[in-house]
Amino acid sequence: MKKIALIATLLVSPLALASGDPESGQDLYDNTEFSRSINGEMRDDVTCATCHQPSFYTRKDRLASSFKNLEQAWVQGCNDTMNVGWFPEEVTDVATYLNRKYYHFDE
Numbered sequence: 001m002k003k004i005a006l007i008a009t010l011l012v013s014p015l016a017l018a019s020g021d022p023e024s025g026q027d028l029y030d031n032t033e034f035s036r037s038i039n040g041e042m043r044d045d046v047t048c049a050t051c052h053q054p055s056f057y058t059r060k061d062r063l064a065s066s067f068k069n070l071e072q073a074w075v076q077g078c079n080d081t082m083n084v085g086w087f088p089e090e091v092t093d094v095a096t097y098l099n100r101k102y103y104h105f106d107e
């Protein structure tokens with residue numbers, strides 16, 4: 001029995017390392033507020049959803065092309081541009097959340 005559990009762990013862990021925690025990602029996505037000028041008005045309660053409706057992530061000509069691209073180009077890109085301040089693990093969590101909910105790329 002122990003042996004089977006060990007083999008299962010070995011098989012599963014590379015996948016678990018590649019992606020993040022979608023629950024933490026959703027919490028970060030919904031609740032992280034940052035400062036940004038929106039339509040010429042400086043606000044300090046901006047979230048990702050201020051600019052992005054859910055339909056943005058499922059539109060035909062969406063930009064992300066793989067999980068890595070979603071994580072490293074787009075979530076990381078908006079994190080940098082907006083000075084959100086997420087750590088790399090947090091960017092991975094948010095990318096995992098968006099991927100499970102909308103994109104469905106292989107992780």
Ligand code: HEC
Pocket residue numbers: 029036046047048049050051052056057061062063064070074075078079082084094098
């Ligand atoms: C001030 C507006 C704004 C905010 C706030 C914002 N973004 Fe973006 N985001 C953009 C723009 C502009 C693009 C590029 C869209 C384009 O070029 O068509 C983009 C693109 C993206 C994409 C790629 C979408 C696709 O087509 O596949 C993702 C993913 C994304 N943003 C995630 C985030 C996350 C996560 C946050 C929260 C930290 C965030 N964005 C906050 C403006 C914003």
